[in-house]
Amino acid sequence: MAQKETNLEQLYDYLNDEEDARSCKAIDEESCRETPKNYFLILISNMLTSLGDTLSNPKTVLTWxxxxxxxxxxxxxxxVPIRESGSMLPQLFIAHYIRKRAVRKYVWVLGSFLQFLAIAGIGLIALSFEGSIAGWLIILCLIAFSLSRGLCSIAFKDVLGKTIPKKKRGKLKGYTSSVSGILVLAAGLFILYRSKGDVGIEFYSYLIFFASALWLIAALIYANIKEFPGATEGGKNGLKEAWNRLSLLKEDKPFRNFIITRSLLLCSALTAPYYILLAQRYVGKEAYLLGLFIIANGVASIISAPVWGKMADKSSKKVMTYAAMLTAGLGLIVVGLIQFVPGLSDQVWLYPVALFVLGIAHQGVRLGRKTYIVDMAEGNRRTDYVAVSNTLIGFILLITGGLSALASLFSVEGVIVLLSVLGIIGAFKGSTLPDVE
Incomplete structure (x- = not known):
């Protein structure tokens, strides 16, 4: 047993370039001794949930x-709006209650278990129902999933801060992303392979069941983290704090303009399902196409994030602007090709390529706006910005989703054009923001 622990410690030291004494900045000595074990438990559990996220992604798999x-x-x-806002808004209500708990890993475990139930429910619904009934039931499961995800999001940050030293946390996220990216590609290739045979709703339901099981396994792994009791004071009601600071929108013009820009840039997150719908309309519902979408989205994230990240360190507003223009230009080009070059509408390659380019653009929007808001201010002012921003964007997502839903009753292509126009306005607005680097 001791030998296994020694091997684990050696692997931890190797991955984190620890040559001499282990560095444990910002955590206590007691937690430091448990760091190697906790490091890999967090890595594996997050790797599993990342794969689960991909296999039940609202933009691709659930839309499909x-x-x-x-x-x-x-x-x-x-x-997509429910998935994004549903995991964001509850955090503002419950974060201060969770932070009153001395040990918070079980909050993550509970959230992961509830996500397992919600995603498994989607698999059962797809297997058993059709039409509007299936749609409404899946929406209800997705709401439950998003609310549960909020629990994990709050607890994860706290547990990570208590168990993993500073200067090791970024590498942990990096390793998680790298391994998850490989697994995502493997999943896409598996779907391509299986698509050679007859594939029906049973295959997609079993895919969802497999995804749900990943959250259950992750919960069991995460429960083994050695977390020592920590501080329970200082938690604030996020919604109350955000409400009290809404005056920032009136007093702080740069922040107000950032919120407007970020709202317009939601086009990059909301457009993806409509490309899936176009593909199913013009090409068909063969499983290999879903495999191509998963691979395209995964590769886009892997290759673009480092590039956008370096650019954001130089000028995050330019990253937002370029990414918004890419989103808008893509939407107008795809719709234009479908409308005016009819021979292209049934070409299989068009839609995975479009989703690949959109994936690159969305990474730019995410990294650009996250970097911008961090660089805008420091200390409490930054905390205020994040609280107000998340509150408003959560509500705006639902409103925008509602408008998109209404527009979709008339034309899927029309929704893409509408979101592209918002992207163009967002790019212009982003270009007028002050540099904060």
Whole structure:
């Protein structure tokens, strides 16, 4: 047993370039002794949930499944806004309650278990229902999933801060992303392989069941983290804090303009499902196409994030501007090709390529706006910015999703054009923001 622990410590030291005494900055000595074990438990559990996220991604897989069971397009329009805002808004209500707990890993375990139930529920619904009933039931499961995800998001940051030293946390996230990226590609290739045979709703349901099981396994692994009791004071009601600081929108013009820009840049997150719907309409619902979408999205994230990250360190507003223009230009080009070059609308390659380019653009939007808001201010002012920003964007996501749903009743292409126009306005607005680097 001791030998296994020694090997684990050696691997930890190797991955983190620890040559002499182990560095444990910002955590106590007691936690330091448990760091190697905790490091790999967090790595594996997050790797599993990242793969689960990919295999149940609202932008690709859930859109595909809802369309496959003939759920109304209007309901499909809501799945991305619900997924994003549903995990964001509850954090503002419950964070201060969670932070009153001396040990918080079990909050993450509970959240992961609830996500397992919610995603498994989607698999059962896809197997058992069709049409509007299936659509509404999947929406309810997705709401439960998003709320549960909020629990994990809060607890993860706290547990990470208590168990993993500074200057090791970024590498941990990096290793998680790298391994998850490889697994995502493997999943996409597996779907391509399976698509050679007859594939029906049973295959997609089993795919969702497998994804749900990953959260259950992750919960069991995460429960083994050695977390020592920590501080329980100082937690604040995020919603109350955000409400009290809404005056920032009136007093702080740069911040107000950033919120407007960020709202317009939601186009990069909301557009993806409509490319999936176009592909199913013009090309078909063969499983290999879903495999191509998963691979395209995964590769886009892997190759673009480091590039956008370096650019954001030089000028995050330019990253937001370029990414928004890429999103908008892509949407207008795809719709233009479908409308004016009819021979291209049934070309298989068009839609995975479009999703690949959109994935690159969305990474730029995410990294650009995250870097910008961090660089805008320091200390408490930064905390205020994040609280107000997340609150407003959570509500704006739902409103925008509602407008997209209404527009989708008339034309899927029309929604893409509408979101592209918002992207152009967002790019212009972003270019007028002050440099903060």
């Amino acid at each position: 499944i809802m369309s496959y069971v003939n759920a109304p397009v209007m309901l499909i329009s809501f799945i």
